[in-house]
Amino acid sequence: MEARILLAHVLGWPRTELITRADEMLPASQIAAFHALEKRRLAGEPIAQIIEQREFFGLTFRITPAVLIPRPETELLVELALAAIASIDAPRVLDLGTGSGAIAIAIAHQRPDAQITATDQAPAALALAAWNARHLLPVDRPGGSLNFAMGDWYQALTDPKRFHLIVSNPPYIAAHDPHLTQGDLRFEPRQALTDQADGLSALHTIIAQANTWLLDNGALWLEHGYNQAAATRAQLIAHGFSQVRSERDLAHIERVSGGLKS
Incomplete structure (x- = not known):
């Protein structure tokens, strides 16, 4: 789930498009950007801080450290x-x-x-x-x-x-x-x-x-x-x-x- 969140953030896609556009080839720059975020998450950094947002009570809030x-x-x-x-x-x-x-x-x-x-x-x-x-x-x-x-x-x-x-x-x-x-x-x-x-x-x-x-x-x-x-x-x-x-x-x-x- 977290991998999907990070990939959708990098691509700028709704998460449903990860399924509907699953066969698309991604450019190396987007792949590298995903791996950079993946590395931050593996180090323990919260998802909300990585993508700088969190949903709360139906609203999407900007989040920082x-x-x-x-x-x-x-x-x-x-x-x-x-x-x-x-x-x-x-x-x-x-x-x-x-x-x-x-x-x-x-x-x-x-x-x-x-x-x-x-x-x-x-x-x-x-x-x-x-x-x-x-x-x-x-x-x-x-x-x-x-x-x-x-x-x-x-x-x-x-x-x-x-x-x-x-x-x-x-x-x-x-x-x-x-x-x-x-x-x-x-x-x-x-x-x-x-x-x-x-x-x-x-x-x-x-x-x-x-x-x-x-x-x-x-x-x-x-x-x-x-x-x-x-x-x-x-x-x-x-x-x-x-x-x-x-x-x-x-x-x-x-x-x-x-x-x-x-």
């Missing part, structure tokens, strides 16, 4: 976010640590009336997110252009307005976790993967300050690690959130937790 590669399990966070604002006209949404912009843009695509602010502390990530927004969203969407702000979590916000919904997929891998030195994670930005501590500090920071930025009955949804649901729920309850619960991804892992501002 400056951002986390969007993953299928994060689509659950988008689904829960959309459910949280389903009955709200022109909802105000905040995406903390937006990276490639995948979460914010997916919500914006599904809810053209949503007014969305997305933050990140990395200039390269914000630039990429803005590029994705320009290429994936219509210029005349009712909710307007996405507002991108640079800074560490809520410190990026300069407007005192509050939000109907806050979402985030923060770094939640513990600093000592061996997975950081394995597979695709070796090639992704470390600051997007780990908090350089126990994996819970970013989650705690976001939860502790969320009430200041949420409207009454506003929702907070957070992606977290496979074994962090109970700790995340405890923090939400400790900070006064109601209807706190965790939802499972397609692998039946408690992947996203959230609640409402009481």
Whole structure:
């Protein structure tokens, strides 16, 4: 499958044409280009970085080594976010640590009336997110252009307005976790993967300050690690959130937790 992805990328063909045009002879330049990409993949570099794109929630995002590669399990966070604002006209949404912009843009695509602010502390990530927004969203969407702000979590916000919904997929891998030195994670930005501590500090920071930025009955949804649901729920309850619960991804892992501002 990965070989097909790389070859289709080199040729500029849809993958179906690898079958319908299977008898065509390829020039040496394209064969060499394929082998160059094949070598990168054999060295462990993620497919998404090699072809500089990844599909997420039906949209094709540009991806670089400056951002986390969007993953299928994060689509659950988008689904829960959309459910949280389903009955709200022109909802105000905040995406903390937006990276490639995948979460914010997916919500914006599904809810053209949503007014969305997305933050990140990395200039390269914000630039990429803005590029994705320009290429994936219509210029005349009712909710307007996405507002991108640079800074560490809520410190990026300069407007005192509050939000109907806050979402985030923060770094939640513990600093000592061996997975950081394995597979695709070796090639992704470390600051997007780990908090350089126990994996819970970013989650705690976001939860502790969320009430200041949420409207009454506003929702907070957070992606977290496979074994962090109970700790995340405890923090939400400790900070006064109601209807706190965790939802499972397609692998039946408690992947996203959230609640409402009481």
